Amino acid sequence: xxxxxxxxxxxxxxxxxxxxxxxxxxxxxxxxxxxxxxxxxxxxxxxxxxxxxxxxxxxxxxxxxxxxxxxxxxxxxxxxxxxxxxxxxxxxxxxxxxxxxxxxxxxxxxxxxxxxxxxxxxxxxxxxxxxxxxxxxxxxxxxxxxxxxxxxxxxxxxxxxxxxxxxxxxxxxxxxxxxxxxxxxxxxxxxxxxxxxxxxxxxxxxxxxxxxxxxxxxxxxxxxxxxxxxxxxxxxxxxxxxxxxxxxxxxxxxxxxxxxxxxxxxxxx
Amino acid sequence: xxxxxxxxxxxxxxxxxxxxxxxxxxxxxxxxxxxxxxxxxxxxxxxxxxxxxxxxxxxxxxxxxxxxxxxxxxxxxxxxxxxxxxxxxxxxxxxxxxxxxxxxxxxxxxxxxxxxxxxxxxxxxxxxxxxxxxxxxxxxxxxxxxxxxxxxxxxxxxxxxxxxxxxxxxxxxxxxxxxxxxxxxxxxxxxxxxxxxxxxxxxxxxxxxxxxxxxxxxxxxxxxxxxxxxxxxxxxxxxxxxxxxxxxxxxxxxxxxxxxxxxxxxxxxxxxxxxxxxxxxxxxxxxxxxxxxxx
Numbered sequence: 001x002x003x004x005x006x007x008x009x010x011x012x013x014x015x016x017x018x019x020x021x022x023x024x025x026x027x028x029x030x031x032x033x034x035x036x037x038x039x040x041x042x043x044x045x046x047x048x049x050x051x052x053x054x055x056x057x058x059x060x061x062x063x064x065x066x067x068x069x070x071x072x073x074x075x076x077x078x079x080x081x082x083x084x085x086x087x088x089x090x091x092x093x094x095x096x097x098x099x100x101x102x103x104x105x106x107x108x109x110x111x112x113x114x115x116x117x118x119x120x121x122x123x124x125x126x127x128x129x130x131x132x133x134x135x136x137x138x139x140x141x142x143x144x145x146x147x148x149x150x151x152x153x154x155x156x157x158x159x160x161x162x163x164x165x166x167x168x169x170x171x172x173x174x175x176x177x178x179x180x181x182x183x184x185x186x187x188x189x190x191x192x193x194x195x196x197x198x199x200x201x202x203x204x205x206x207x208x209x210x211x212x213x214x215x216x217x218x219x220x221x222x223x224x225x226x227x228x229x230x231x232x233x234x235x236x237x238x239x240x241x242x243x244x245x246x247x248x249x250x251x252x253x254x255x256x257x258x259x260x261x262x263x264x265x266x267x268x269x
Numbered sequence: 270x271x272x273x274x275x276x277x278x279x280x281x282x283x284x285x286x287x288x289x290x291x292x293x294x295x296x297x298x299x300x301x302x303x304x305x306x307x308x309x310x311x312x313x314x315x316x317x318x319x320x321x322x323x324x325x326x327x328x329x330x331x332x333x334x335x336x337x338x339x340x341x342x343x344x345x346x347x348x349x350x351x352x353x354x355x356x357x358x359x360x361x362x363x364x365x366x367x368x369x370x371x372x373x374x375x376x377x378x379x380x381x382x383x384x385x386x387x388x389x390x391x392x393x394x395x396x397x398x399x400x401x402x403x404x405x406x407x408x409x410x411x412x413x414x415x416x417x418x419x420x421x422x423x424x425x426x427x428x429x430x431x432x433x434x435x436x437x438x439x440x441x442x443x444x445x446x447x448x449x450x451x452x453x454x455x456x457x458x459x460x461x462x463x464x465x466x467x468x469x470x471x472x473x474x475x476x477x478x479x480x481x482x483x484x485x486x487x488x489x490x491x492x493x494x495x496x497x498x499x500x501x502x503x504x505x506x507x508x509x510x511x512x513x514x515x516x517x518x519x520x521x522x523x524x525x526x527x528x529x530x531x532x533x534x535x536x537x538x539x540x541x542x543x544x545x546x547x548x549x550x551x552x553x554x555x556x557x558x559x560x561x562x563x564x
Contacts (some may be wrong), residue, residue, distance in 0.1 A: 056470060072374075095455040103453040109446035111465055121464060122454045171450070178454065 018043040018212050019064065019087075019182070024078035026059050026068065033059045034240030038079070039231050041182075044209030048223040048248070049216045051233030052263070056240025057216045060233070061184050063087075064214065065101040066094045082142065082182075100127060102175030106187040108167035110159035112173070115151050118159045118170060123177050141173040145203055165196025169203060176211075183207070185215045201226060220264060224252050232260045274492035281482065298390065305540065312537045315530035330500040330527040332520065341502045343538065345510030348417060349492060349505070350485035353424030358478055360425075361432025366462060368433075368439045388430035389550040396494030399423040404495055415497030418506040423491050428481040435480065439473020440466060472554050478552040483543045513539045 017040030020119060027034035034056030041047050049057045062068040063076050068085065080087040087097060111118050119138045122128050129137070138155075142148040146213040147169050151162070159170055176184060185204065189197035204213060205226050217223050223230055230251040232244040244257045319337060327338035365386075378543055408414030443466050467474070489512075495508020496519040498519060511519075513535045520541040522534050
């Protein structure tokens with residue numbers, strides 16, 4: 001069923017992916033959420049995962065940093081290699097893994113602490129960082145997410161006083177303080193108003209190619225604007241599957257799969 | 270026309286519901302007010318004829334001879350309650366943390382059921398157990414056995430379920446998003462608990478402790494059975510004491526005139542103590558709400 005595009009882009013050289021997903025499947029108890037998912041995630045690129053609700057997109061994302069471990073009765077089979085390490089191997093240190101693979105959630109979830117503490121808490125937790133280095137790092141990440149000028153005079157205020165869009169950017173900054181290689185973003189804009197959504201979208205684009213990003217989105221226009229690679233999930237026989245994977249141009253200009261074509265043109269999903 | 274009629278019907282139903290709720294709420298509030306007024310009215314003769322100061326200045330508690338020093342009884346009440354809270358709070362809080370964040374599901378839920386059972390045991394059963402098991406043990410350690418210590422231990426057992434169950438509920442109310450965020454940042458369990466979970470649940474935890482304190486202050490039967498009921502300021506935890514509630518229960522059968530009225534003053538003092546606690550809880554609660562709103 002899955003159709004891969006052969007690489008026709010003359011500029012891109014065939015490179016080995018940073019994350020290689022092979023024959024991944026996940027079930028909650030006896031319910032199969034998705035199966036037979038294989039796809040490459042390339043370093044420095046934005047990989048968008050699109051598809052209708054309930055097709056296993058979020059479940060797929062949670063495998064990449066093993067957040068799936070925390071769901072009771074959740075079983076994952078298959079292989080995910082991150083630069084050679086086997087992510088799903090039981091001996092893989094998940095604490096270390098989650099430092100390399102940061103995650104942003106659909107609803108902004110800043111901690112009920114000050115803006116400063118939201119960033120200082122993970123920093124202090126992961127190594128003895130000196131006070132002046134702490135301030136430096138916090139300023140750097142806040143500048144990276146474009147929040148510095150907005151909050152520099154109120155770093156000691158509760159992060160909950162920020163607007164939704166600012167909170168989401170703070171959450172991205174909080175993930176960045178650990179200097180991850182990969183960011184997983186689970187519909188990062190869907191709880192935000194259009195303007196805040198636009199700002200976060202610009203931020204995601206700015207973070208390329210420093211970070212490898214995997215973004216789930218319901219917004220096809222957004223996917224076409226920001227994505228390098230697109231994976232299309234669909235529900236077939238009540239199980240999620242990846243039905244098409246390729247560069248954004250291929251998927252949006254000449255989809256192979258009729259369901260993809262229908263979904264993109266707004267006919268389905 | 271029919272939609273207009275059904276709208277009118279719906280409005281009538283609303284009117285009935287709101288007003289019956291108003292009446293029920295007023296009755297509940299009225300009962301509270303009436304009890305307070307009644308206790309005040311019954312205490313008033315003693316307040317007028319004896320005066321407030323003598324409850325703190327008299328030589329001792331000899332109600333039949335007109336000596337009404339309440340200080341040792343007040344102290345006995347506060348010491349047993351605080352002692353019980355001091356033991357039950359860490360135990361209850363730690364067991365709640367264990368249940369919510371460490372224990373496997375099956376263990377946590379069976380422990381929860383056990384606590385609910387413990388909360389349902391009548392206080393006279395606790396008292397009886399204390400009298401036949403605990404008091405003799407303390408007696409071996411240091412006679413007479415019926416003592417402040419026995420009261421503290423029994424009370425701590427009795428309020429442990431209150432602390433543990435309410436703490437568990439308030440820890441369970443911590444938004445899952447915080448925990449997910451902490452996991453995604455690979456924060457340690459210790460940091461998650463001390464920096465995120467406990468501060469977020471703080472007002473609920475304080476409420477749990479305050480409600481438990483209220484229960485300990487007013488507990489009558491079990492305390493009466495194990496504390497010895499001697500009116501004195503205890504020199505050690507092995508000395509017998511008497512609590513306000515026990516004082517009322519012990520003397521109400523033969524109290525007349527001023528003596529009877531003074532017992533109502535015992536009740537009034539208890540009411541005031543508990544009222545103070547409730548006020549503390551609501552002040553702390555509203556502070557907390559303002560903080561979470563980010564003001």
